[in-house]
Amino acid sequence: MARILVAEDDDNVRQFVVRALELKGHEVVFAEDGGLAAEAMAEHDGDFELLLSDIKMPVMDGIALALSVGAAYPEITILLMTGFADQRERAHGLEALIYDVIPKPFSLQMLMDKVDDALAGRPAEIVSLAKQAMNGG
Template structure:
C-alpha cells in the first residue's frame, strides 16, 4: 500500500484529499504545513509520495519541495495550488516535481495525479 504525506493548511481541503486517497487504498499521513511535513519526513522516511499545497504559513510548498528534492531526491512531489502566480513559480521547478494540480479539483483528478506520480 503506497504511503503518501499530505501537507495542506486548509482543513477542508486536507480532509477532502486525505479521504479520497484513503478510499483509493493509499495510506495517508496529513499535516498542516511544510514545517510539520519536514518533521514527519525526518522521523519516518518511508513515504512513496509527497503532496503539498504551495501557499502555506511557515514553510510554503515551494520551500518544502526544494528541501525534499535535496534531501530525498527519489521521493516524487505533487504540488497543489489555487493561485496562478504560484503555479508559474512551480513550473520553474519542473525537474523536481511530478506535477502541479490546480484547485479546485475533483476527487478523481487528485487521485489520478497521485497515482500517476507514484508510477513515475
C-alpha cells in the first residue's frame, strides 16, 4: 500500500480521511495545516506516493502547498479536496501539477475511488468519462 500525507484543518474530516486510508492499508502521516504538511514533507524527504490536501487552510493553503511540493518532489501525486467552488476554480490552472480535486462533502466510496485512481496513475478525466459512460451519462 501507499504512504500518504494528509493535510486538513477540519478535525472531523481529517479523522475520517485518515481512518479510511489506514483501514485500506495505507500508511498515513497527517497535518492540521499546509505549513505543518510542508514541514512533514521535508522531514520525510518527500517519501510519499500521495499528498491529499484541503485547499482552504490557515497558514499555507492547499494550492501553495501543492506548488511547493510539486517543485521539490515532482514524482508525488497531488489530490486536493474542497467544499468551496471558488477554491476548486483556483486549482483549474494547475492540471499539470494536481491530479484532481474532490468536492466536499464526499462519500467514503468517492474518496477511496479517487485515491485508488490517483495512486494507479489513471488520468482523472478518462476515469470520469468512463464512469459517466457506465452510468449511462
